Amino acid sequence: MPKEKFTSIYEALKDNIIQKKYQETNMLPSELSLVEEFHCSRNTIRRAIAQLNSEGYVQSIKGKGVVVLEMNNAAPFNLSISNFSGLNIITKNKDVSAATSVLSFERLMIDETLSQKTGFKTGSEVYHLHRLRYINNEPLILDINYFLCDVVKDLTVEIAQKSIYHYIQHDLGLKIPSSRRMIRVEKATQEDMDVLALKDYNCVGVIISNTFIEDGRMFEYTESRHTPDNFTFVEFAQNQK
Amino acid sequence: MPKEKFTSIYEALKDNIIQKKYQETNMLPSELSLVEEFHCSRNTIRRAIAQLNSEGYVQSIKGKGVVVLEMNNAAPFNLSISNFSGLNIITKNKDVSAATSVLSFERLMIDETLSQKTGFKTGSEVYHLHRLRYINNEPLILDINYFLCDVVKDLTVEIAQKSIYHYIQHDLGLKIPSSRRMIRVEKATQEDMDVLALKDYNCVGVIISNTFIEDGRMFEYTESRHTPDNFTFVEFAQNQK
DNA sequence: TGGTATTTGTCCGTATGTATC
DNA sequence: GGATACATACGGACAAATACC
Numbered sequence: 001m002p003k004e005k006f007t008s009i010y011e012a013l014k015d016n017i018i019q020k021k022y023q024e025t026n027m028l029p030s031e032l033s034l035v036e037e038f039h040c041s042r043n044t045i046r047r048a049i050a051q052l053n054s055e056g057y058v059q060s061i062k063g064k065g066v067v068v069l070e071m072n073n074a075a076p077f078n079l080s081i082s083n084f085s086g087l088n089i090i091t092k093n094k095d096v097s098a099a100t101s102v103l104s105f106e107r108l109m110i111d112e113t114l115s116q117k118t119g120f121k122t123g124s125e126v127y128h129l130h131r132l133r134y135i136n137n138e139p140l141i142l143d144i145n146y147f148l149c150d151v152v153k154d155l156t157v158e159i160a161q162k163s164i165y166h167y168i169q170h171d172l173g174l175k176i177p178s179s180r181r182m183i184r185v186e187k188a189t190q191e192d193m194d195v196l197a198l199k200d201y202n203c204v205g206v207i208i209s210n211t212f213i214e215d216g217r218m219f220e221y222t223e224s225r226h227t228p229d230n231f232t233f234v235e236f237a238q239n240q241k
Numbered sequence: 242m243p244k245e246k247f248t249s250i251y252e253a254l255k256d257n258i259i260q261k262k263y264q265e266t267n268m269l270p271s272e273l274s275l276v277e278e279f280h281c282s283r284n285t286i287r288r289a290i291a292q293l294n295s296e297g298y299v300q301s302i303k304g305k306g307v308v309v310l311e312m313n314n315a316a317p318f319n320l321s322i323s324n325f326s327g328l329n330i331i332t333k334n335k336d337v338s339a340a341t342s343v344l345s346f347e348r349l350m351i352d353e354t355l356s357q358k359t360g361f362k363t364g365s366e367v368y369h370l371h372r373l374r375y376i377n378n379e380p381l382i383l384d385i386n387y388f389l390c391d392v393v394k395d396l397t398v399e400i401a402q403k404s405i406y407h408y409i410q411h412d413l414g415l416k417i418p419s420s421r422r423m424i425r426v427e428k429a430t431q432e433d434m435d436v437l438a439l440k441d442y443n444c445v446g447v448i449i450s451n452t453f454i455e456d457g458r459m460f461e462y463t464e465s466r467h468t469p470d471n472f473t474f475v476e477f478a479q480n481q482k
Numbered sequence: 483t484g485g486t487a488t489t490t491g492t493c494c495g496t497a498t499g500t501a502t503c
Numbered sequence: 504g505g506a507t508a509c510a511t512a513c514g515g516a517c518a519a520a521t522a523c524c
Contacts, residue, residue: 004511026457030489041513046490059419059453062490063520067457069419071360119312178300178310185426185446185469203444203469205426212300216267216308228426228444233474245492271508282494287509303509304501 009038010048017057017068028058028066097137102160103130103195107149118146118221119210125149129160130191135230138197142204142225151219179211179220183233186225196227205231250279251289258298258309269299269307338378343401344371344436348390359387359462360451366390370401371432376471379438383445383466392460420452420461424474427466437468446472 013028022028029037034045049066052058060066106128115122126146133141145164147155152168159167168174184206188196192204204225211220254269263269270278275286290307293299301307351365361367367387374382386405388396393409400408409415425447429437433445445466452461 006511032489043514044512047511049490053419056419056421059455059457060490061416061455061521063488063522064455065489065521067455069453069457070459071451175302178294178297180297180310181475183424183474185442185444185467185472187442187469201426201428201444203426203442205446210312212310214300214302214305214308216300216310218311226426228428231426233424234422247492273508284495285493288492290509301509302502304503304507306502306508 005038005040006044006047006051009034009040009045010051012038013048013052014057017052022068026068028068030065097135099134099137100161101132101134102157103132105129105157105160114146119218120146120148120221127152127155131160132195139195140197140227140230142192142196144223144225146221148217148219151213151217175214179209181210182208184208192225196225198227199229201228203228207233246279246281247285247288247292250275250281250285251292253279254289254293255298258293263309267309269309271306338376340375340378341402342373342375343398344373346370346398346401355387360459361387361389361462368393368396372401373436380436381438381468381471383433383437385464385466387462389458389460392454392458416455420450422451423449425449433466437466439468440470442469444469448474 016022028034028049031042031045031049035042038045049058049060052066053060056069058066058068108126108128110118110120110122110124110126112122114120115124118126120126126148129143129145131143131145132139133143135141147164149155151174152164152172155164155167185203186206188198188202188204192198196204198204205228207222207224207226209220209222209224210218211222213219254275257263269275269290272283272286272290276283279286290299290301293307294301297310299307299309347369349367349369351359351361351363351367353363355361356363359367367389370384370386372384372386373380374384376382388405390396392415393405393413396405396408426444427447429439429443429445433439437445439445446469448463448465448467450461450463450465451459452463454460
């Protein structure tokens with residue numbers, strides 16, 4: 001893994017921020033002095049700072065400098081359950097157990113109403129499955145997936161029980177560059193109440209994601225239905241202009 | 242408003258995407274041909290494309306090109322209620338009415354438990370207010386604000402009823418570059434049930450936001466509690482590596 | 483008040499690396 | 504292997520906002 005220059009600079013700066021090494025001034029050194037420190041061009045420094053900006057560690061102000069934001073120690077970042085590809089991320093980092101049970105598995109054709117809901121073209125063939133995710137032996141997430149058969153060929157229950165993304169990326173050799181997400185709160189369905197540890201909540205947090213492959217086609221529509229307790233989502237917004 | 246070059250190129254490309262002018266190949270012209278078309282440097286083209294990338298219109302693939310993603314017509318973008326600074330955005334664009342009523346207004350000092358919750362330092366003085374937001378005459382959002390008195394001086398009920406952000410930006414002349422946000426689902430409190438049009442939901446969608454001013458200090462902690470019906474949040478994620 | 487230096491923002495041109503076809 | 508296309512990096516020029524004297 002050869003690391004790019006701007007990435008290593010980004011990481012060095014981030015470490016300094018977290019360890020509060022810029023606390024006297026509350027500002028980063030100027031771009032020009034960072035150029036000297038890291039022996040690189042100003043553009044490279046600017047890329048590293050742009051990354052810090054987009055993740056909420058700092059904010060740049062024209063004519064003034066780059067200000068370090070408060071509370072970088074608390075770091076709500078990366079705590080986000082359900083980050084990119086499902087929950088595989090949290091199983092790596094923390095000492096939590098995760099398991100998956102496949103509730104249903106079928107192959108079907110998209111009709112008009114399903115096309116409306118999922119965005120797949122009418123007539124497309126998809127795998128449709130319901131999977132229950134256990135975290136520390138508690139059923140906390142119900143995943144409802146639709147995968148385009150043209151892309152995800154020969155899906156089986158065995159694969160669905162492990163990691164579909166692993167199958168797609170390693171066995172099929174496909175790249176998954178990006179996905180759109182929508183976050184909503186919905187009334188719990190009968191199925192939600194039957195399978196999830198909902199306590200007395202009558203709602204679930206829902207993440208609807210559309211995932212794309214290299215040629216621009218959407219190949220996955222997923223509703224990830226979470227019990228409220230374990231549903232937290234972090235983002236950072238920058239004001240335009 | 243002098244528009245930057247990369248912004249106008251970004252807008253031109255976005256228009257073409259929405260109007261499906263790249264549909265034959267499903268790809269953008271190569272960066273070099275866009276350089277000729279727009280008479281600019283390759284860096285400028287790359288900035289425009291990076292913007293499209295981050296908003297989920299396209300995805301770049303090394304060695305291949307820039308792929309247009311499906312469903313840009315549906316454009317879930319910008320539908321997001323509670324975008325940057327509260328709900329002023331939706332009141333502009335759509336033909337909906339919005340009103341605010343101030344339920345409570347006080348000045349208080351942050352104690353240990355409030356510091357834990359909000360992130361303000363113990364001993365800070367803040368304005369604490371509850372405001373109910375009506376959309377089309379329905380009480381749909383309960384905003385619970387904490388503003389640092391050192392920054393937002395002389396806040397009044399009259400100002401809170403209009404737009405606090407307008408007051409901060411225009412009257413106080415402060416810039417608000419960025420904010421962190423957390424999205425959660427919580428059990429409805431007694432106050433939620435009393436004031437919001439919750440129907441039979443017993444949960445609310447909560448957006449917790451920390452907003453910063455130029456010097457890096459957090460000056461606002463807000464819980465924006467939404468009825469589930471009007472709570473939708475859109476984001477776009479890109480796979481790292 | 484005004485002028486100058488500093489600092490970030492935008493833009494340009496070029497070279498090299500790397501993945502795809 | 505060669506052509507094409509995106510990715511990274513360098514260096515330089517000027518503008519705009521800010522800070523300082």
